[in-house]
Amino acid sequence: MKPSRDILRLIEIMAALRAPGTGCPWDVEQTFSTIAPYTIEEAYEVADAIARGDMDDLREELGDLLLQVVYHAQMAEEAQEFTFGDVVEAITEKMIRRHPHVFGDEQARSAGMAKGMWERIKSEEKALKRSARVARGLPAEDHGAGYLDGVPVALPALTRALKLQEKAARVGFDWTEAAPILDKIEEEIGELREALSSGDTAAAKDEFGDVLFALVNIGRHLKIDSEAALAGTNEKFRSRFHHVERAINASGRTLDTSTLDEMEELWQQAKVEERPA
Numbered sequence: 001m002k003p004s005r006d007i008l009r010l011i012e013i014m015a016a017l018r019a020p021g022t023g024c025p026w027d028v029e030q031t032f033s034t035i036a037p038y039t040i041e042e043a044y045e046v047a048d049a050i051a052r053g054d055m056d057d058l059r060e061e062l063g064d065l066l067l068q069v070v071y072h073a074q075m076a077e078e079a080q081e082f083t084f085g086d087v088v089e090a091i092t093e094k095m096i097r098r099h100p101h102v103f104g105d106e107q108a109r110s111a112g113m114a115k116g117m118w119e120r121i122k123s124e125e126k127a128l129k130r131s132a133r134v135a136r137g138l139p140a141e142d143h144g145a146g147y148l149d150g151v152p153v154a155l156p157a158l159t160r161a162l163k164l165q166e167k168a169a170r171v172g173f174d175w176t177e178a179a180p181i182l183d184k185i186e187e188e189i190g191e192l193r194e195a196l197s198s199g200d201t202a203a204a205k206d207e208f209g210d211v212l213f214a215l216v217n218i219g220r221h222l223k224i225d226s227e228a229a230l231a232g233t234n235e236k237f238r239s240r241f242h243h244v245e246r247a248i249n250a251s252g253r254t255l256d257t258s259t260l261d262e263m264e265e266l267w268q269q270a271k272v273e274e275r276p277a
Contacts, residue, residue, distance in 0.1 A: 010067070011084055014074045032075060039068040040154065051231075097121060147171070158226045161216040181218045188214050236274075243270035 001013065017027040042065040049058040073084035096103045098121050151163045168174060175181055188210045195203035219226045244266040248258050255263075 007070075007084075010070055011074070014067070014070045018074055018078065030071075030075075032072060035068070035071055035075075036154070039065075039072070042068050094125075097125070156227065158212070158216055158230065161213050162220055162226060165217055165220055175217075175221070178218060178221045181214060181221060185211065185214045185218060240267055240270040240274075243267075243273070 001009075001016070003009070016022070017024045020028060042061065046058065046061045046065050049055075049061045069087065070084060073082070073087050077083045100121075148164055148167055151160060151167060153160070155163065165174070188207060192204060192207040192211055195207045216226045219229060244263050245255060247266045247269070248255055248262070
């Protein structure tokens with residue numbers, strides 16, 4: 001089998017890998033749940049390639065992410081649920097439906113993206129989903145679901161916190177300014193101190209989560225993306241620690257034989273060197 005630019009070849013390769021008896025034993029035994037972590041990982045690697053500006057790596061990582069879509073579609077086809085073609089049809093239908101100002105008739109295109117259009121389209125989509133549930137013999141509504149249950153659990157925790165807060169804010173459950181949130185952060189830190197003082201590790205974990213949630217909230221009000229801000233701090237930490245490591249190695253020593261005071265001094269040097277001249 002030869003490489004190809006045709007998506008059908010990738011679908012054929014995936015089907016061959018999953019074929020019982022003749023395929024790859026590892027690929028054959030995988031399920032939606034065992035593959036899901038790889039799907040998330042590949043999405044992060046795409047984001048990483050973009051952040052580094054590495055277009056060659058981005059091309060490769062996009063291919064890896066595409067393979068994940070084909071993988072899930074192949075398993076769904078084996079279960080007689082849907083095919084890769086169904087996935088493509090669903091997303092093309094959605095994109096056309098959500099952009100009448102681009103793909104609609106002349107009147108819709110000339111009207112542009114009218115106020116409230118997005119909300120109306122989303123409402124129509126929910127009606128279509130209800131109809132689909134009824135067609136499958138299911139209740140029109142999942143009565144166990146709450147207003148916030150549509151926020152995916154699998155999102156990174158900071159991102160999910162942001163999405164939950166944004167959705168709650170749409171119905172007015174939100175502070176109108178940043179000052180009360182700062183008070184809330186101080187309150188949560190105080191409760192964390194109390195939990196630590198009591199030695200209650202379960203309470204400390206709970207209060208620590210409350211601090212993080214409140215920090216995401218202040219970031220949202222300040223128009224700061226928590227994931228992006230933390231990613232920047234992570235890189236800053238890596239860069240400074242690398243400076244410490246280089247300096248220690250240059251002196252003929254190693255990290256594990258250096259004292260905290262020595263490393264802290266080099267850390268401060270790294271901070272000074274970061275400052276613009």
